[in-house]
Amino acid sequence: MDKGKRYVPTATPETKHFWDGxxxxxxxxxxxRQCEHTYFPPRxxxxxxxxxxxxxxxxSGRARLYSYVISHRAAPGFEAPYSIAVVELEEGPRxxxxxxxxxxxxxxxxxxxxxxxxxxxxSNEITLPLFEPQGEAS
Amino acid sequence: xxxxxxxxxxxxxxxxxxVVPDMSQLQLHADAAINALADAGIAAGKIDxxxxxxxxxxxxxxxxGIKPTWIDGTAVGGCSFMMHVRHAxxxxxxxxxxxxxxxxxxxxxxxVPAPFFPWPPQPMSLxxxxxxxxxxxxxxxxxTIPVLRYLKTYGISLEKLAMVPVIQRQWAALNPKAxxxxxxxxxxxxxxxxxxxxxxxxxxxPQTDGGGALIITAPERxxxxxxxxxxxxxxxxxxxxxxxxxxxxxxxxxxxxxxxxAAFKDAGISHHDVDHLMIYDAFAHLPLYGLEDLGFCGRGExxxxxxxxHTAPGGSLxxxxxxxxxxxxxxxxxxxxxxxxxxxxxxxxxxxxxxxxKISVAHGVGGMFSVSSTIVLGNLVP
Ligand SMILES: [Zn+2]
Numbered sequence: 001m002d003k004g005k006r007y008v009p010t011a012t013p014e015t016k017h018f019w020d021g022x023x024x025x026x027x028x029x030x031x032x033r034q035c036e037h038t039y040f041p042p043r044x045x046x047x048x049x050x051x052x053x054x055x056x057x058x059x060s061g062r063a064r065l066y067s068y069v070i071s072h073r074a075a076p077g078f079e080a081p082y083s084i085a086v087v088e089l090e091e092g093p094r095x096x097x098x099x100x101x102x103x104x105x106x107x108x109x110x111x112x113x114x115x116x117x118x119x120x121x122x123s124n125e126i127t128l129p130l131f132e133p134q135g136e137a138s
Numbered sequence: 139x140x141x142x143x144x145x146x147x148x149x150x151x152x153x154x155x156x157v158v159p160d161m162s163q164l165q166l167h168a169d170a171a172i173n174a175l176a177d178a179g180i181a182a183g184k185i186d187x188x189x190x191x192x193x194x195x196x197x198x199x200x201x202x203g204i205k206p207t208w209i210d211g212t213a214v215g216g217c218s219f220m221m222h223v224r225h226a227x228x229x230x231x232x233x234x235x236x237x238x239x240x241x242x243x244x245x246x247x248x249x250v251p252a253p254f255f256p257w258p259p260q261p262m263s264l265x266x267x268x269x270x271x272x273x274x275x276x277x278x279x280x281x282t283i284p285v286l287r288y289l290k291t292y293g294i295s296l297e298k299l300a301m302v303p304v305i306q307r308q309w310a311a312l313n314p315k316a317x318x319x320x321x322x323x324x325x326x327x328x329x330x331x332x333x334x335x336x337x338x339x340x341x342x343x344p345q346t347d348g349g350g351a352l353i354i355t356a357p358e359r360x361x362x363x364x365x366x367x368x369x370x371x372x373x374x375x376x377x378x379x380x381x382x383x384x385x386x387x388x389x390x391x392x393x394x395x396x397x398x399x400a401a402f403k404d405a406g407i408s409h410h411d412v413d414h415l416m417i418y419d420a421f422a423h424l425p426l427y428g429l430e431d432l433g434f435c436g437r438g439e440x441x442x443x444x445x446x447x448h449t450a451p452g453g454s455l456x457x458x459x460x461x462x463x464x465x466x467x468x469x470x471x472x473x474x475x476x477x478x479x480x481x482x483x484x485x486x487x488x489x490x491x492x493x494x495x496k497i498s499v500a501h502g503v504g505g506m507f508s509v510s511s512t513i514v515l516g517n518l519v520p
Contacts (some may be wrong), residue, residue, distance in 0.1 A: 002241040007270050010261040041268050041384070051404050067287035067432060070335035071279045081335070085272075086283055086383045096269045096283075096383035111290050128271055 006077025008122050015042045017056055024126040029093060031057040040093035061117035063087040063131055066094055070104055081105075087115055087131050096103050101132040139405035142369035142519050144227040145360035149368070149481040155348030155467050156317055159248035161369055164201060166243025166349035167193050171202055174239070174351035179364030182512045185353070187235030189226060191218035191313030192244055192471055208235035214377070215412065215504025216418055216471040218354075223477065224373035226354045236355060243349030244469035253470040255494035265381055274309070277420060281506035282337045284388035285423045289336075291389045292438030296336050300327035302422040303340050303464050307399035310461025312490035317344055318465045327422075338362030341422035343468035350474035352481070357519065359436060368481050371516045372405025374398060377509040385507050389438075393510035394431035399503060402433075407497060409434055414483045414498040415455060416476035419462040425449070428501055429457070432512070455493045459483065475504040477513065484517040 011019040012088040018041075023048045032040045032046035068085035069079070083099045094131030099115065102108050115131040122128055150173035152158065152166050161169060167190065175182055182203050188195050189210035197417070199206050210225050212218055219242055226238040244253050257276055259266040274280050289299065304324055308482060310316035322340060330339040354364075360367035376396035379385060386392055409432075417428030429440035443449065449457035460466040460479040467475060480498035482488040488495075501512045 007258055008261065009267040009271050011267070012262050015267055026391065050227045062429050067283055068287070069279055069282050069337065071273060071275070072334065075273045075275045082273055084274055084279050084283065094383055096272050099274050111286060122271070
């Protein structure tokens with residue numbers, strides 16, 4: 001990766017459905033048909049009971065702010081200060097993301113604040129799920 | 139208390155630590171190894187087992203003139219060296235080798251070469267797909283992410299968090315080899331440059347150069363060596379996840395709890411037996427998680443325990459008495475230095491010596507709460 005160029009992930013056979021979903025504006029996790037466990041990150045089996053009988057599960061996109069830091073050093077594609085957050089989805093799993101459309105300050109970023117998913121296209125293949133306050137206009 | 143499982147018969151750090159631009163990473167390993175061999179009073183030819191992380195064990199064996207019949211290249215981050223101790227104990231008991239050398243060396247500051255840190259990760263890796271795209275740039279923006287949830291859960295202020303580096307600096311002031319020795323206040327900590335809110339510069343470890351080495355053998359052979367032996371009484375290891383976002387509980391490390399409990403059980407000790415404690419502290423929140431997850435206090439109580447001076451000089455449970463990763467030194471994989479200070483304390487030769495320290499626990503972390511290992515050391519044959 002060139003210095004100064006934003007990091008772009010690459011899908012694998014096991015994660016392709018997730019990135020296909022975000023490209024279409026959908027947040028798709030997986031759920032076990034045997035024990036109903038919903039999980040992330042993607043894998044073609046249940047990490048709780050071991051069953052391979054799993055199915056995609058489209059999420060509501062609603063989440064709450066679980067924890068974060070505000071980085072004060074610019075990174076490729078990021079202007080400081082910027083938040084790096086972990087959100088907890090309504091369906092249970094947590095994922096790393098950025099909180100956007102809100103000042104990047106401790107005062108504006110309040111733990112447990114309600115969030116909703118929004119999408120940012122990085123390349124033809126990869127669209128990232130980001131989150132914004134539920135009250136904001138998208 | 140359980141029987142001694144092995145004896146540490148050689149222990150030393152590199153001849154210099156801090157800024158050592160005239161030594162490569164490989165030579166830092168070798169310098170520490172030569173010092174540890176001198177401490178044990180043996181030649182390199184006596185070593186038949188080698189364990190290291192951050193350097194190729196085969197390359198290192200040849201460089202040192204060692205022909206090992208047992209090799210452990212476990213490299214899971216900063217606690218790898220605790221795991222090497224645990225694995226060496228098992229190998230010696232199993233008869234796979236008799237005298238093990240464990241080395242660490244890292245040119246964290248001078249970068250001859252820069253320590254291996256797998257960043258950026260492979261774009262197809264799970265961290266590459268699900269964490270790296272969000273602007274994380276290594277430990278200061280990853281290891282730190284759980285702390286706001288911890289602080290909120292237990293109603294702990296940033297001022298209390300800032301007490302961790304303040305108290306550790308009190309220990310560092312007693313250690314001539316410490317990188318930072320000047321006293322600091324809570325205001326100093328909070329006013330220092332913001333790195334990744336809520337972590338300021340003084341809540342983060344420095345990057346320095348150095349190394350360390352240990353020599354381990356069977357307890358009944360301890361008298362064959364010139365040093366005063368330190369006994370391994372118990373150990374533990376455990377892993378959770380390489381993805382900080384997937385840590386199950388942001389207020390407690392599953393790996394810490396599991397590794398710590400295993401080590402205490404293995405050693406047959408309880409908390410009141412512990413005279414001295416090292417908790418790997420790359421960042422200010424780690425001693426809080428460590429004290430709680432090892433069971434030295436209840437959940438959410440560690441910040442008060444530290445602020446009230448219990449872990450400070452003169453306190454009932456001296457913690458990170460070399461000044462810790464925050465003030466002593468932090469080359470990148472700090473675990474070796476925590477072990478070295480535990481050895482010094484139970485030998486009775488530490489710069490900030492805890493009076494009559496008989497049992498010390500060294501607790502390490504690898505990655506960002508990814509993995510953990512815990513070693514219990516003592517100076518008496520139980
Ligand atoms: Zn299942």
